[in-house]
Amino acid sequence: MDSMTFVLFGATGDLAKRKIFPALYHLFLDQKMPHSFSIIGLGRREWSDDEFQTHVEHSVKTFSTRFIHDRSKLEEFLRAFRYSPLDVTNMDGYKKLLKIVQQREKELNIPENRMFYLSVAPEFFDVITSNIKESGLGSTKGWKRLVIEKPFGHDLKSAQDLNEKLSQAFEEDEIYRVDHYLGKPMVQNLEALKFANPVFQALWNNQHIANVQITASETVGVEERAGYYDRAGAIRDMFQNHMLQLLMMTAMHVPKRISSQDIRNEKINIMESLRLLQKEEVGLHVVRGQYGPGEIHGKRVVGYKEEPGVDASSTTDTFVAARLWIDDEFWNGVPFYIRTGKRMKEKSTRIVIEFKNPLKEWYFPKNEKTAPNLLVIEINPNEGISLQFNSKNVLNDGKMETVHMRVATNQKNVPEAYELLIFDALHGDTTFFAHWKEVELSWKWIQPVLEAFEENLLPLHTYRSSSMGPEASHKLLEEDGFHWW
Numbered sequence: 001m002d003s004m005t006f007v008l009f010g011a012t013g014d015l016a017k018r019k020i021f022p023a024l025y026h027l028f029l030d031q032k033m034p035h036s037f038s039i040i041g042l043g044r045r046e047w048s049d050d051e052f053q054t055h056v057e058h059s060v061k062t063f064s065t066r067f068i069h070d071r072s073k074l075e076e077f078l079r080a081f082r083y084s085p086l087d088v089t090n091m092d093g094y095k096k097l098l099k100i101v102q103q104r105e106k107e108l109n110i111p112e113n114r115m116f117y118l119s120v121a122p123e124f125f126d127v128i129t130s131n132i133k134e135s136g137l138g139s140t141k142g143w144k145r146l147v148i149e150k151p152f153g154h155d156l157k158s159a160q161d162l163n164e165k166l167s168q169a170f171e172e173d174e175i176y177r178v179d180h181y182l183g184k185p186m187v188q189n190l191e192a193l194k195f196a197n198p199v200f201q202a203l204w205n206n207q208h209i210a211n212v213q214i215t216a217s218e219t220v221g222v223e224e225r226a227g228y229y230d231r232a233g234a235i236r237d238m239f240q241n242h243m244l245q246l247l248m249m250t251a252m253h254v255p256k257r258i259s260s261q262d263i264r265n266e267k268i269n270i271m272e273s274l275r276l277l278q279k280e281e282v283g284l285h286v287v288r289g290q291y292g293p294g295e296i297h298g299k300r301v302v303g304y305k306e307e308p309g310v311d312a313s314s315t316t317d318t319f320v321a322a323r324l325w326i327d328d329e330f331w332n333g334v335p336f337y338i339r340t341g342k343r344m345k346e347k348s349t350r351i352v353i354e355f356k357n358p359l360k361e362w363y364f365p366k367n368e369k370t371a372p373n374l375l376v377i378e379i380n381p382n383e384g385i386s387l388q389f390n391s392k393n394v395l396n397d398g399k400m401e402t403v404h405m406r407v408a409t410n411q412k413n414v415p416e417a418y419e420l421l422i423f424d425a426l427h428g429d430t431t432f433f434a435h436w437k438e439v440e441l442s443w444k445w446i447q448p449v450l451e452a453f454e455e456n457l458l459p460l461h462t463y464r465s466s467s468m469g470p471e472a473s474h475k476l477l478e479e480d481g482f483h484w485w
């Protein structure tokens with residue numbers, strides 16, 4: 001792997017502390033960092049290098065899931081870290097940063113490979129990238145890469161504007177848009193699961209699949225994030241990015257080759273075939289909800305409107321369910337159902353594939369309960385794959401019964417999403433980062449939904465905390481003769 005300099009904007013922030021430093025530490029322990037590297041942290045605080053290194057040490061001791069008590073190893077890791085205070089809007093800070101970067105490149109005798117990681121609020125993405133360019137930090141003899149966190153835009157127009165600005169400083173293949181759902185091992189496994197197994201590949205189409213259900217439910221409420229969440233809602237916080245990425249990964253067809261470009265092309269093809277809604281018909285296919293009070297694990301919890309920082313008249317969605325159609329020859333007629341919400345009954349991210357059963361009348365005479373074949377891909381909090389199928393039970397007069405087969409990953413040493421994603425970015429592998437076209441097409445599908453929400457063209461259902469969302473979400477599937485699994 002190329003030696004490089006990792007420049008971290010927002011190094012004093014929460015994400016850096018909880019995710020980025022522990023991920024770098026794990027990569028270092030596993031000898032997956034380049035032979036020579038330096039990490040330069042930037043933030044508003046006036047810290048010295050020592051203070052920053054102490055902060056990083058504290059972060060890995062607190063948040064690493066496999067911290068090892070080896071002082072010399074830890075010190076070797078910490079020695080790579082430097083700090084520089086920087087106000088993102090002030091050019092002098094970038095000039096100083098350039099000097100530090102060049103000095104470190106010289107000391108370590110490494111090429112000018114620079115990775116700029118923006119772990120800061122999105123309103124700074126634009127000014128930072130343009131200052132990277134203006135200051136000369138971006139004029140390297142080696143490679144340069146830009147890693148950015150969500151959210152990427154607030155609607156279609158703002159996302160397009162942002163992309164336009166970023167593209168003045170970085171080429172598309174230099175931009176790594178993090179969607180941490182794409183860093184989850186089971187999501188990264190989806191493509192292999194479908195294409196390396198003929199039993200699944202052969203069935204992955206509308207001849208055999210009745211519907212696809214993608215769920216991401218949380219038990220937590222808005223917590224301390226009301227300031228951000230009340231402007232975003234579930235539709236922007238989860239649906240536009242994570243849920244549509246899961247849809248793309250599930251529905252994409254066999255790529256020409258297993259390469260970043262071909263995989264991302266297939267995902268883009270899916271998004272291009274996704275049927276757009278007119279805002280007037282959003283209410284027919286989308287359900288929005290907001291949690292009311294209830295009980296979670298025996299404890300009373302307040303409704304969304306009573307949460308600290310939320311206006312009592314807020315109409316923000318904390319739950320969204322939708323029916324989507326992919327108009328291509330493989331998926332014609334197969335509904336994709338997506339739901340995501342807070343304060344739901346269980347914490348679970350999973351994809352359920354429900355198969356058709358043309359011969360069910362043979363084995364399940366009228367009044368008998370029938371069970372379709374289900375393939376369940378569990379993504380979070382546990383990872384596993386299970387298959388539901390039907391079999392005769394000789395011990396029960398040969399009656400048909402539903403049986404399950406399940407394989408689960410031992411969660412103990414499963415790498416964190418950030419570990420896998422940072423490793424890929426260090427390698428220059430963009431497969432599991434969102435391409436601009438994916439982001440733009442996602443916003444295109446979302447835009448009429450946002451407008452319908454804003455204009456109140458569909459009801460805002462209140463659902464009880466600790467339920468699986470409003471009744472209307474169940475009705476959405478019942479209309480097609482299905483139910484949520």
Ligand code: NAD
Pocket residue numbers: 009010011012013014015016042043044045086087088089118119120121122149150151
């Ligand atoms: P944070 O508020 O904890 O940290 C923000 C960082 O930005 C700090 O280091 C601060 O010093 C720096 N900063 C703010 N204003 C600055 C300025 N004018 N000049 C220089 N630096 C400035 O935020 P966070 O939770 O670490 O999130 C960072 C980004 O990651 C955000 O875009 C957020 O949406 C995204 N994100 C965070 C999480 C998470 O779990 N925290 C998850 C997904 C995405």
